[in-house]
Amino acid sequence: MGAVLLATKPSGLAMWRDALLAVDPALEIRLWPDWGREEEIESAVIWGAQYLAELRRFPDLRLIVSMGAGVDHLVLPPGPPPGVPVARLKDGMLTQGMAEWVLLNVLRFHRQDPEYRALQAARVWEELPPPETAKRRIGILGLGEIGGAAARLCAHLGFPVMGWSRRPKDQPGIEALHGAAGLDAMLARSDILVCLLPLTPETRGIINARTLGLLPPGAFLINGGRGGHAVQEDILAALDSGALAGAALDVFEPEPLPPEHPFWVHPKVFMTPHAASFTIPSSAAPQVVENIHRARDGRPLINLVDFAAGY
Ligand code: NDP
Numbered sequence: 001m002g003a004v005l006l007a008t009k010p011s012g013l014a015m016w017r018d019a020l021l022a023v024d025p026a027l028e029i030r031l032w033p034d035w036g037r038e039e040e041i042e043s044a045v046i047w048g049a050q051y052l053a054e055l056r057r058f059p060d061l062r063l064i065v066s067m068g069a070g071v072d073h074l075v076l077p078p079g080p081p082p083g084v085p086v087a088r089l090k091d092g093m094l095t096q097g098m099a100e101w102v103l104l105n106v107l108r109f110h111r112q113d114p115e116y117r118a119l120q121a122a123r124v125w126e127e128l129p130p131p132e133t134a135k136r137r138i139g140i141l142g143l144g145e146i147g148g149a150a151a152r153l154c155a156h157l158g159f160p161v162m163g164w165s166r167r168p169k170d171q172p173g174i175e176a177l178h179g180a181a182g183l184d185a186m187l188a189r190s191d192i193l194v195c196l197l198p199l200t201p202e203t204r205g206i207i208n209a210r211t212l213g214l215l216p217p218g219a220f221l222i223n224g225g226r227g228g229h230a231v232q233e234d235i236l237a238a239l240d241s242g243a244l245a246g247a248a249l250d251v252f253e254p255e256p257l258p259p260e261h262p263f264w265v266h267p268k269v270f271m272t273p274h275a276a277s278f279t280i281p282s283s284a285a286p287q288v289v290e291n292i293h294r295a296r297d298g299r300p301l302i303n304l305v306d307f308a309a310g311y
Pocket of ligand 1 (some may be wrong): 275
């Protein structure tokens with residue numbers, strides 16, 4: 001029986017090993033960089049593109065599992081060894097964390113929390129106009145695992161929700177749009193725009209002066225996708241002109257965001273350091289082990305990355 005190689009930051013290795021062994025105690029697990037005999041490595045479970053070049057040394061490698069949802073870092077050169085499939089995670093806890101982070105920021109903006117904090121700081125007792133949930137339209141870029149969950153959560157609270165994807169979709173209670181025309185139609189009606197796209201050549205820079213300019217005046221932006229989805233200067237310009245009333249940002253380019261970047265101190269920007277959600281190994285382990293077994297038996301793999309589509 002072949003071995004599973006775990007490769008991530010050293011502090012995460014033992015937790016991943018224990019999580020996988022809890023699902024299948026018979027797994028033979030090796031921890032990077034102590035992989036032992038190269039021909040024994042059958043699957044690699046990794047987080048980070050820095051391992052990809054080295055994976056070419058394992059002649060019988062038949063599966064790579066990435067320990068996250070986004071794979072933009074893996075599709076860049078050198079990419080995985082030719083012919084070795086890559087699976088990503090679709091994990092309930094990771095998705096729940098992302099949906100919670102979206103909801104936190106939707107409610108922050110919807111319930112005028114920045115304004116109330118400013119009033120509190122000034123010791124001003126003043127009621128703002130009541131927000132109307134049914135009139136706060138939410139547009140979600142990316143209606144996949146995470147975007148779909150965020151859309152359902154917001155729709156459940158009574159917000160009108162639209163979602164944009166590459167291919168047509170049918171999701172009860174969500175207005176699904178796709179393609180270039182669908183994008184512009186959605187933007188024009190998005191009081192809160194949420195980005196939960198994968199970063200691909202098609203989606204890089206999608207949040208820019210043109211698309212921000214299509215939003216209703218005073219809209220809000222929530223970006224939990226990748227920093228590369230946004231032209232950061234265009235967000236700043238839109239905030240400063242008032243076209244955007246606020247932005248909640250979890251992802252940046254580069255990361256960490258340099259200390260001198262204006263986002264850090266901008267009064268309308270609410271930042272988290274790429275911490276919207278996390279992979280919890282014990283939650284993700286069952287699907288990883290399932291794929292390890294499938295690869296071993298030659299059965300179809302789950303949650304495969306489509307390298308042609310880039311996600
Ligand atoms: P999925 O692959 O499940 O969903 C991606 C969605 O984006 C799909 O609806 C897809 O359309 C759509 N999409 C992709 N390309 C295009 C395009 N060119 N035009 C229109 N729609 C497009 O991914 P997840 O939901 O699991 O994850 C989404 C992203 O969230 C990740 O790639 C990552 O960047 C980010 N993320 C961020 C985290 C954080 O901590 N900030 C944590 C986890 C993920 P279709 O349905 O037609 O395929």
